[in-house]
Amino acid sequence: MKPEVHANVPSTVAVMIAAYNAETTIARAVRSALAEPEVSEVWVIDDVSSDDTANVALQADDGTSRLKVLRQEVNGGPAAARNRALALCTAKWVCVLDSDDYFLPGRIGRLLAVSGDVEMIADELIRVTLDEEPEALTPDPQVGALTEIDLASFIAGNISRRGQYRQELGFIKPLMDRGFLAKNSLAYDTGLRLGEDYHLYARVLAAGGKLRLAGPLGYVAVTREDSLSGRHSIDDLLALRNSDRNLMQLDGLSQEARSALQRHYLGIDQRLQWRRLIEAVKSHDVAGAISTLTSAQVAGYLAVQLAEQGWLRTVGRLRTPS
Known part of the structure; x- marks a missing residue:
């Protein structure tokens, strides 16, 4: 039996799912999006998976013609996949659903109910591990305090803090x-x-949007330990750091926003x-190791990292390549 899509509920939301080698989780993600009566479009963009992601996604269709599965010709990462979906969406609202995540029933309706006049409305994430089930929401969950977040607060909310589980605002899915x-x-x-989500949300706020x-x-x-967001290459970190530099060039930023961007830039x-220093040590590259000391704050950070990792003894292995 096909899930009922209520005629009296406005179908105003498009869900965008960028998927790469997600055959074990994509069906659950798709089904959870299609279960929301306010969702009029579900776009799955397969980013050149080597497994059966696209076919598994198609098999999760509910027959309401809302699901579209497209395959990229070249692997371009989640940003390119989401942009393809974004260009095809027609709904008033769009939102991202990661291919290994899912919605609990009623999530979209609850967000719309408190959206008001803002350009982005989000909820705090419910985090679980692969073998965990989330606690069921009450039939009428309390929204709690609605927090209006400006650009400075958003940037500050993306600065990682030592010893704390990562809860940056860039992870939200508004x-x-x-x-x-x-x-x-x-x-x-x-x-x-x-950080492609972080960067887009910051641009929305800088353009006058509200969150x-x-x-x-x-x-x-x-x-999950093997998530793409947990595997940062040097090039990935460099691009994210430089995106902060680009944000700093935008007109009309408050001093608070610029200060937050500078702190975020430093953190990245x-x-x-640190990643560059590891590579320099591995390759016995003295000059490369010295070049990582880009500021006093970075030098202090690296010293702490070296002490914690027990790497101080390995620095002695650095030598000029023959």
């Missing part, structure tokens, strides 16, 4: 006003394979230089 994105020529930066954050309303984020540069 409903976004598609008309506002189109009017301001906003899309995902295809040069980013890390409202509610408590957990039903987005389940599955954390610290992680970048």
Whole structure:
């Protein structure tokens, strides 16, 4: 039996799922999106998977003609895949659903109910591991305090803090006003394979958009050790760091936003230089190791990392290549 799509509920949301080698989780993601009566479009963009992701996604169709599965010709990362879906969407609102995540029933309706006049409305993530099930939401979950987040607060909310589980605001998956994105020529930066969500949300806020954050309303984020977001290459970190530099060039930024961007830039540069230092040590590259000392703050960060990792003894292995 096909799930009922209620005629009295406006179908105003397009769900975009960028998928790569997700055959074990994509069906659950698709079914959870199709179960939301407010969802009028579900776009699965297969980013040149080597497994059966696209066919498994098609098999999750509910017969309501809302699901479209497309295959990329070249692997371009999640930003390129989402941009392809974004260009094809017609709904008022668009939102991202990662291919290994899913919605709890009623999530979209609860978000729309508190969307008001903002351009992005999001809820806190419900994080589970692969073998965990989320606690069921009550039939009428409390939205909790609705927080209006400006650009400075958003950037500050993406600065990693030592000893704390990663909860950066860039991980949220808001409903976004598609008309506002189109009017301001906003899309995902295809040069980013890390932080592409963060960068787009920052651009929306810098363009005058508003972001409202509610408590957990039903987005389940599955954390896994082999997730793409956990595998950062040096090039990925460099591109993300430089995207902060680009954001700093935007007109009309407040001093608070610029200060937050500078702190975020520093945090990314610290992680970048740590990765570069590891590679320099492995290749006995003294000059490369010295070049990682881009600032006093970075030097201090690297010293702490070396001490914690027990790498101080390995620095002695550095030598000038013969």
